[in-house]
Amino acid sequence: EELRDQYEELAAGGQRVRESQERYRSIIENSPYGMHFYDLDPGRGLVFAGANPAADRILGISHELLVGKTILEAFPGLTETEIPAKYRDVAESGIPWQTEQVIYDKGVIHGAFSVTAFRPARGSMTAMFLDITGRKKAEMERQESEERLRLFIQQAPVAIAMFDNDMRYLAASRRWLADNHLGDRDIAGRSHYEIFPNLPEDLKDAHRRALAGEVISSSEYRYVHENGAVQWFTWEVRPWYTKGKIVGGIILFSEDITGRKTAEDALNEKTEELDRFFSASLDLFCIAGIDGTFRRLNPEWERTLGYTLAELEGHRFLDFVHPDDLDATRAAVGELSSQKSVLNFTNRYRRRDGSYRWIEWRSFPRGDLIFAAARDITERKQFEDALQQSRAELSAILEGTPVLQFVIGRDHRIIAWNKALEKYSGIPAAEVLGTTLQWRAFYSEKRPVLADLLVDNNTDDLSRWYGGKLNPAPHVEGGYEATDFFPAMGPSGTWLMFTAAPVRDADGTIIGAVETLNDVTDRVRATEALRESEKRYRDLFEITNAVMLIIDRDTATIVEGNAAACRYYGYTPEELRGLPVSAINTLDTDDIRREMDRAASRDGLVFQFRHRKKSGEIRDVEVFSAPVTIAGKLLLHSIVQDITERKQAEEALRASEERLRLFIRHAPAALAMFDTGMRYIAASRRWMADYHLGDSDIAGHSHYEIFPELPEPLKAIHRRGLAGEVISSAEDRFVRSDGSVQWLAWEVRPWYTTGNTIGGIIIYSEDITRRKEVEESLRESEEKYRSLVDVSPVAVAVHRDGKVVYANPEAVRLLKAKTAEDLIGKSVLPFIHPDYRKKALDDFRSMADTGRMIPLQEEVLLATTGEPFTVEVVAKPIRYEGLPSVLVAFRDITERKHAETCLQEAWRKLALLNSLTRHDIRNQLITLQGFTQFAKMTEQDTTIAGYLEKIDTCATTIRGQIEFMKTYHELGVNASSWSPLDAVVKKACIK
16 A cells, blocks of 8 residues: 555656646747757767757758757857857856857848857756847947947047037047046036036027027137136037937037147246256255355255355355364365366265254366255264164174074174073083084084075085975075984983074175074974874774764865775775865855854754765765864864765656746746746746846736736737737837836747646747837937037048048038039049158058057148148048948148248247347457456556456356357257267266
8 A cells, every 4th residue: 555655656746747848848849039959978068959940940950950969060150159168167067158149240240149058957058049130230330320429529639529408518529628627537418517617607608699509609718717727718619400400409619729828928937947946956056166165055055054045155165064074075175176076975064053964965066166966864874873773783682582593604604602592502602603513502423504504505405414304484585494303412302393594685695594493392292192192083983884084174174084985985095185175075165164164163963965976976965064173173073974865866856847947037038937827837037127026926926916907908819829829029019007118029829738738828028128219319329420520610521442421511611522422432542632642541551450540640631623731630440331431530720830830930030130139249248358358458456457357257247148048049949859968967067
């Protein structure tokens, strides 16, 4: 009787599995979305196993020709894509993957698919795909239109901004952002008056007039910013129109002419720069005489010495020098008297408060004058003194430390043997300092200690003298440490742990070595006693047949496994020891650590895990884990029992239901499955999102209960589906209860039970509202771009394959054509001056090869009449009318170039006039000085002779000022050029 009950229960479970599989098959066969099925072969990878009818219809191939082939054999075109690797990751990990794949043909979208891959069962993978070519093409066309508008405004060679009727920014060029000091801010959608709250009323009035349809401009406008800064502009405001020929906003063009206005002010300011530099410098500048007096000092001297400039200038500088530095200072003045430069000379100067400051000098003689730059280095001197004191303190610390320590130099002689080592070894420092007897404290005969080997950088001999006892010191670069037994030390020998490290100078050269020692005898003997205790536990651990593991939860590694564990997992004891727990436990590292922390916090816990053997086989196990303390360390003792067969019996029924759940849940479209009473069986995530159902559990709920406003025509379609009919719509407008409009593409089809009776319907739908909005936005974007370009004062043209395909009114005007049709279809080369055609062809090829824009530059173009004119031009590769093209924006700068030529000519004439004037004045001064010299030779009256001497001095000063005026006048007029620095320095020294 008991066997009969088990058999009936088994038969009922089998029937449920078959019904679940039949529903799964019905969905796949009737789905409008393509599906490819793969099996994961350990040797060949993913092998094509089949496809549904929709997949064959979408791709236009029969899947029967591909069955049994690997994914790359079936679809060679996927070789250079990420898809094969991603599919395999899904098959191995079970983590779903979604993507959109777009196929291009000569830059044009040839096809686009939304792909979802998931694992319905172990060792298999399913890929679902949906054709989204129409949506992608619409999005690309809109992006191209928006890109043309963005490029035109962004790359325009003038400051340009586009506003709507409420003066909110639609777009602005880089020049606009720079001229108005807006940096890289995102101003789209913001009010112009919010960004510039203090905008003058006359500018706001101009905006209002333009919004009423008027075109207003100003050739010279003075604008004062909130911070008081003044800018000069030329500007023009004109309306732009929508498709319905109504004003959609205004376009504002401007040009910053502040530089031209401030050029004269800048010229006047240059004269004062030298004096300001001398006065404002933080260095000490000095002009002194060979006679030892200060002639001129900058204000920094007052802050350094505390005297006023009046108290210093005209006085002997030797009167302020420290008495101990007088001889060296006089010697330096002697060198300068011989017209030799004195560099890096230091002496001390007295402050008003009586203290002294160290001053470092760089002095250069010129006749009877000394030009010097100096710097206060008192703090640097104090730092050097502090460094010497620090070295003395370090030596005292070394002697006072309780750590056993000695130091040797590069010649192996002891240079430090501290008191702690004296006391421990019984060898006084006086006996060994300056010797090479460091070995006496540790060995009965002479041999190198660890510090000796490091001083010689002799790492080859380390293993010879210390064998496997030596390890790199963990916290000391280039150092080593070891623990060894010294039988000659103490009554029964001593265990010492010693560490040595090289001492290097600033250049990294080894100049010695330091070695420290620590007596660890008690610790070593305690470790040996503990090892005996652990041996007894190990014997018991190895005898049992139960699988046992000792685990270190801090490192998440296996400390030890018994013989039963080695047999079960297939590892040798050596392989198992130190093996990460993650090598046998399939959980990730964070989950493993979390479960180990739980086990360590209780007296014992039982877990169920999936463990991996060395062969790769995965087994279900039940683990009892409890904390134990071994050698003073908290570890985990785990006992493992295999429960794989029990888990497999439970898994069979869940597998079929899981495949159905995964299929619906990860479907890339809105999908829902209903029974014959229109109650939900399952729904995809997209369905829940598209119909704003959130994360609610709708299984078992009536569709009409959730959507009570559902119109009767849709309910009639559901009834037709339940009667066996398949109904669909490619584009359907649906008004929701809140008044919002949603566009849907949908399909309703029945699904069948194992008895081939209708079990309910499946509804597939796709929200295409975004696509409809993109199409409408594309039309508006094209209209705005066309309106902006048509009213732009910047000439804009587009050419393709060397032929003009578009020209705005300003381009028609500059090229002196009657209409745009006179230009369209013509070659662009005849409009380019012959001197610039080769450069233009090179630029065209560069844009075609790299896709990069040609930056702003000057060129000469030819009008249709043959008349040349100079322009500023910028070019950028774009897509126009869906094809690769080149956008060109240019403006006429002929008048500006003419003005620059006239300005240069005016400068030339002014320079000639200045040269003639200086020449005449210099000649008169020479004559004046000649007569003065004759008068001085004949004049006996000393008073009059003194006046004549002053006249001669004044004339010399005036000549020097005239020469300075000539040099200063040429600054900024002549082109800059490179000069060798040594030649400049020699010239300065000679002068």
